[in-house]
Amino acid sequence: MLFSKIHGLDEVKTRLVNAAKNDQVAHAQLFLGKPGSPNLAMALAYAAFLNCENRTEEGACGSCPSCLKNQKYVHPDVHFVFPVSSTKKVTGKDVVSNSFLKEWRQFLIENPYGDLNTWSGYYGGEDKQVNISKEESRQIIKNLSLKAFEGKYKVMIVWLPEFMHPSAANGILKILEEPPESTIFLLVSNDSERLLTTILSRTQIVNIPMFADEDIRNILTNSHGIDAGKAEEVAHLADGDISKAFRLSNNLEDDNQQIFADWMRDCFKRDFASLVKRADTYHGMNKLAQKSLLQFTLNILRETLVYIPAREVARTGGKINEFVDKFSKVMDANKIEKIAKLVNEAHYHIERNASPKMTFLDLSLQIARIIK
Numbered sequence: 001m002l003f004s005k006i007h008g009l010d011e012v013k014t015r016l017v018n019a020a021k022n023d024q025v026a027h028a029q030l031f032l033g034k035p036g037s038p039n040l041a042m043a044l045a046y047a048a049f050l051n052c053e054n055r056t057e058e059g060a061c062g063s064c065p066s067c068l069k070n071q072k073y074v075h076p077d078v079h080f081v082f083p084v085s086s087t088k089k090v091t092g093k094d095v096v097s098n099s100f101l102k103e104w105r106q107f108l109i110e111n112p113y114g115d116l117n118t119w120s121g122y123y124g125g126e127d128k129q130v131n132i133s134k135e136e137s138r139q140i141i142k143n144l145s146l147k148a149f150e151g152k153y154k155v156m157i158v159w160l161p162e163f164m165h166p167s168a169a170n171g172i173l174k175i176l177e178e179p180p181e182s183t184i185f186l187l188v189s190n191d192s193e194r195l196l197t198t199i200l201s202r203t204q205i206v207n208i209p210m211f212a213d214e215d216i217r218n219i220l221t222n223s224h225g226i227d228a229g230k231a232e233e234v235a236h237l238a239d240g241d242i243s244k245a246f247r248l249s250n251n252l253e254d255d256n257q258q259i260f261a262d263w264m265r266d267c268f269k270r271d272f273a274s275l276v277k278r279a280d281t282y283h284g285m286n287k288l289a290q291k292s293l294l295q296f297t298l299n300i301l302r303e304t305l306v307y308i309p310a311r312e313v314a315r316t317g318g319k320i321n322e323f324v325d326k327f328s329k330v331m332d333a334n335k336i337e338k339i340a341k342l343v344n345e346a347h348y349h350i351e352r353n354a355s356p357k358m359t360f361l362d363l364s365l366q367i368a369r370i371i372k
């Protein structure tokens with residue numbers, strides 16, 4: 001992870017970069033943020049920055065040998081401790097971070113903003129209670145007793161230290177207070193109240209704020225290919241919580257698909273009573289949701305248009321594909337173009353505060369007419 005890949009939060013980044021520039025990196029820092037904040041991503045970016053061989057004002061270079069290792073989370077001087085539970089394959093004393101390193105690295109690459117639920121599903125922990133066991137504190141001490149292999153700093157990232165078994169927490173108090181030379185602890189916590197005060201008092205707190213709506217929107221559109229209207233709606237609902245934003249964008253996709261499928265079915269059947277009711281329902285949704293539904297409709301129309309002449313190049317997957325397949329059998333390019341034009345106009349009217357009820361009802365009637 002690099003600072004430049006995390007949207008926003010410039011103030012925190014500058015503070016962290018300056019501390020390193022002035023050789024004032026506290027040896028034990030607590031990256032404190034609410035669930036859904038990018039506190040883990042920030043710690044990962046900081047670890048990369050600390051050992052980067054060509055640091056810039058903005059952060060790590062991203063291309064030196066150290067950065068390349070950090071991007072795969074295999075740098076020999078960056079260690080990880082995180083909550084785990086037993087699985088079908090890993091039990092007893094083996095239930096420590098090291099047994100799950102392979103999964104952990106892949107998890108970080110795929111979900112740098114992942115939360116505990118995502119992690120637990122990822123390594124196969126299901127709903128079992130996770131923790132950071134007593135055994136883990138011995139590993140921490142062992143890992144840190146060696147000199148740094150190649151980096152300037154040895155970095156120990158402890159994700160969610162609130163899950164430390166009390167004896168594990170007590171086990172690292174001494175090394176946390178007096179770590180070996182050039183050793184940096186980055187504790188990444190969502191809940192400082194669940195930490196032992198003896199741990200808290202030994203760390204410097206770095207508050208990591210939630211993302212701004214604008215940052216969430218950018219993450220969804222730039223890195224996850226979500227269309228602008230939907231990203232805007234999700235960002236609005238997510239309240240800065242990036243995990244929630246990812247969950248919502250998945251759900252919203254499913255919701256929109258269901259609504260769209262039912263809506264088109266009514267248009268085909270020319271069920272006018274139901275179409276009137278639908279217009280009422282859509283009227284009751286907020287404006288962002290209305291725009292997101294229209295945007296979704298346009299996407300499906302586009303997919304269907306591509307799908308009709310060249311089934312093999314269709315880009316949709318899973319559930320949508322099946323739907324596009326059915327939809328394509330009753331549609332042709334001419335009809336789709338006409339409907340797409342109307343949907344675009346409806347989007348324009350909603351944007352300019354036309355009555356949603358009238359806009360959707362009019363759109364439904366015209367679609368019913370075109371389909372026939």
Ligand SMILES: [Zn+2]
Binds near residue numbers: 053062067
């Ligand atoms: Zn670098």
